Amino acid sequence: MTRAARAATTGVAFGSAVAALGAVTALANRVGVRRLRPVDGVITEPVTVLIPARDEADRLPALIADLRAQQGISDLGVVILDDGSTDGTEAAALAAIGDDDRFFLSRNDIDPAPGWTGKTAACARLAALASGDDVLIFLDADVRLAPHALAAAVHELRRTGAALVCPWPRQLAASPAEHLVQPLLGWSWAATLPVALANRTRQPSMSVACGQFLVFDAAAYRAIGGHAAVAGNVTEDLAIARVLRRAGRPTVLVAAGPLAETRMYRTTSELTEGYTRWLWSAYGGRAGSLAVGSIAALAFWTPPLAALCGRGRLRRIGLLGYGAAVTSRLLARSTETGARPGPADALAALAHPLSIAAYLTLSARSHRAHRAAALRWKGRPL
Structure with a gap:
């Protein structure tokens, strides 16, 4: 040879x-890997869902419908921030909300301050509107939820004693480009990181998080300064999980399919x-x-x-x-x-x-x- x-x-x-x-x-x-599953009983502690929405008129109404259909949470509130949208997001949200008084829609037309990304600034504004709640759930507008998804996620947060539970949504794909790229998100951690071990350690480098669906203990979130701690980070989800771990607070990843799913992008561009x-x-x-x-x-x-x-x-x-x-x-x-x-x-x-x-x-x-x-x-x- x-x-x-x-x-x-x-x-x-x-x-x-x-x-x-x-x-x-x-x-x-x-x-x-532990999977998010429906649970018996009712979550009685206050739970607030926080949704940053910028130009999401075509996606947000479906999420609102899913939230209106949630079961197993007796004290649920939803705060939506229309973050300077120009596509009619506000009108679409109001039409989807109807007369459901659990929903509050706010509008922001101020650009992020220097050192902040649009997403982190929007999340910080949302958290400020939800002061005093026990559980904060950040959702992106493109996420779709089964009726017991939120109750199952809160149950997982309290069962594990974590500061943050990240339910990883099933990533949907339709176009050839999506089929090529989107599965790499889940594969990137599933083929490189033993999640059962990562969930037991507080090593920041072993964090996994997906900003589409994040479930926080509100006290732990505020103790680190919330999204202000990662104001300028473009991967704020992973960054905030690492900040929590550096503060000695555990974070946990669970697989959320089929209780939660998302199609992040609809075109190649x-x-x-x-x-x-x-x-x-x-x-x-x-x-x-x-x-x-x-x-x-x-x-x-x-x-x-x-x-x-x-x-x-x-x-x-x-x-x-x-x-x-x-x-x-x-x-x-x-x-x-x-x-x-x-x-x-x-x-x-x-x-x-x-x-x-x-x-x-x-x-x-x-x-x-x-x-x-x-x-x-x-x-x-x-």
Whole structure:
């Protein structure tokens, strides 16, 4: 065997080992991740749902309908902040609310102060309107809820004694671009982090959070200063979980599908802009992104290439690595949804090398936009 052949085999073997480790981790999470489930009884403590909404006229009414149908919470209030919308969000919300006096709609037309992102400023304003409550639940307007979802989430908060419970919603996808990219969100933690262990530790680096659905103990939230503690962070969900852990307060991740689901983006341009706004901040900056991207390319490109182009032992190693990557994707999807992966999930898993290519492209685009100070989200500069 030539030196080049030995180097190629070593590289493919390393990449396949990384993929195999991801499959083992994903299997452990499929078995061990706790799932949000309906519970008996009624939650009697005050619960306030807080919804930041900017140009959400087409999505917000469906969430309001879901909230009006919630069961198992006797003292539920909902505060919605129309954050400078220009698409009729306020009128759509009022029509959906009707005469339900549990809902309060507020309007904000002031741009965020320097050092704040639009999302963190909106969440801080919402929390100020909910002073004195026991449980604060932040929801994005694109989340959809089953009737017992909120009661189950509050029960989980109190059962675990956590300061924050993050119920991870099932991520929906329709377009080819969504199928390529969206499953990577759940896969990114399901194939890399033993969640059962992460939920028991207070190590900030082992935090997982999804800002679409966050359930806080109100006292713990306010003790760290609320969203003011992460005012300028574009990934405020993960940042606030880390602040809580640094303060010695536990945070917990649970899988919320099928009680909660969301379709984050509806077009390729929405998806591109959405990921571009924050991927630059992942992994600590450019050096971390480069390291993670290099490992991802080695683990998820070289094995399928070896399976296609190699021979003998090299091809067998490549097939094992590619098979492990596909397996990790399917297991992660099953963990997220609580069901067997469907045909679309299987096709997306088989296209995992293309998903990694899409991620690397978006990451590079995000870093370029950040260096050029050209990042924007919903019409606001970041």
